[in-house]
Amino acid sequence: MSTNALRLGTRRSKLAMAQSRQVADAVSQVTGRPVELVEITTYGDTSREHLAQIGGTGVFVTALREALLRGEVDFAVHSLKDLPTGQPEDLVLAAVPEREDPRDVIVARDALKFTDLPRGARIGTGSPRRMAQLNAYARGHGLDIETVPIRGNVDTRIGYVRDGELDAVVLAAAGLNRMGRSDEVTDFLSVDTVLPAPGQGALAIECAAHQADLIAALGELDDPFTRAAVTAERSLLAALEAGCSAPVGALADLLADGQIVKEMRLRGVVGTTDGSRTVQLSTTGPVPETYDRAMALGRELAAEMLAQGAAGLMGERAQ
Ligand SMILES: NCc1[nH]cc(CCC(=O)O)c1CC(=O)O
Numbered sequence: 001m002s003t004n005a006l007r008l009g010t011r012r013s014k015l016a017m018a019q020s021r022q023v024a025d026a027v028s029q030v031t032g033r034p035v036e037l038v039e040i041t042t043y044g045d046t047s048r049e050h051l052a053q054i055g056g057t058g059v060f061v062t063a064l065r066e067a068l069l070r071g072e073v074d075f076a077v078h079s080l081k082d083l084p085t086g087q088p089e090d091l092v093l094a095a096v097p098e099r100e101d102p103r104d105v106i107v108a109r110d111a112l113k114f115t116d117l118p119r120g121a122r123i124g125t126g127s128p129r130r131m132a133q134l135n136a137y138a139r140g141h142g143l144d145i146e147t148v149p150i151r152g153n154v155d156t157r158i159g160y161v162r163d164g165e166l167d168a169v170v171l172a173a174a175g176l177n178r179m180g181r182s183d184e185v186t187d188f189l190s191v192d193t194v195l196p197a198p199g200q201g202a203l204a205i206e207c208a209a210h211q212a213d214l215i216a217a218l219g220e221l222d223d224p225f226t227r228a229a230v231t232a233e234r235s236l237l238a239a240l241e242a243g244c245s246a247p248v249g250a251l252a253d254l255l256a257d258g259q260i261v262k263e264m265r266l267r268g269v270v271g272t273t274d275g276s277r278t279v280q281l282s283t284t285g286p287v288p289e290t291y292d293r294a295m296a297l298g299r300e301l302a303a304e305m306l307a308q309g310a311a312g313l314m315g316e317r318a319q
Pocket residue numbers: 079080081082170171172173174175199200201202
């Protein structure tokens with residue numbers, strides 16, 4: 001491989017730039033080559049519509065992929081949760097690095113915790129998944145909250161709380177951590193309350209399939225457990241025939257007995273955005289030795305969820 005700079009295609013948002021810089025440093029370390037950032041504007045960055053309306057699928061990703069296929073950049077960094085489940089044949093996920101905190105968090109006024117929000121509190125989130133689970137929890141625990149659809153970047157969303165327009169907003173811990181803004185968090189939402197989006201907290205490093213040397217070099221940054229976990233989560237999402245804006249939460253983790261890892265657990269949830277109906281199930285299997293096994297775990301859980309009526313709860317299903 002040459003010693004020229006590698007070109008990393010990235011979105012321009014502060015979050016994308018922060019995570020791209022971190023990946024650029026790591027790639028420089030393993031390849032010994034400098035990495036330069038090439039900024040690319042995606043449809044999701046310019047459209048003012050709600051994600052659920054523009055369909056969600058791939059709006060942050062398509063322009064980056066086109067730049068990869070045209071050879072304008074050597075690799076791209078995506079938030080895995082924004083990546084559609086079907087992998088194009090001419091592109092490869094060369095690495096899925098170790099996952100950040102997968103949880104959702106609350107940024108609330110007056111340092112409030114979720115369960116201490118006053119009656120009638122207005123909580124901003126544009127995510128049907130977050131709405132469905134927060135409203136389901138509120139119904140089950142006698143909380144009186146109103147979820148308010150918003151979108152925008154991290155600054156915009158936190159601004160709604162600063163301005164007093166909303167009592168709280170929901171964000172991903174990983175994004176705030178990567179931006180060095182974890183001090184904004186006023187409460188971490190347990191995954192028992194809100195399951196994250198499939199792949200949340202993980203990044204994907206993608207490059208063109210013909211770049212064998214580069215794929216091998218980037219592979220150094222791959223974390224096989226993270227990849228197995230997100231493979232199971234995304235297989236569940238695909239088998240539910242849902243897109244990244246559907247009300248689907250999923251999380252795979254390892255169950256250990258002392259130091260000995262015993263099994264992989266996959267939890268999944270689907271619900272109506274008002275929280276009136278949810279299907280939430282969990283399955284366990286041997287720690288997958290192949291990614292095909294991780295895929296199978298996701299399909300198995302999806303089949304059980306569909307048997308319990310999951311399809312009827314997904315108003316925002318992708319076509
Ligand atoms: N949908 C936007 C998005 N895509 C990835 C992240 C950051 C978390 C991650 O990398 O999974 C966010 C922001 C958020 O949900 O708060």
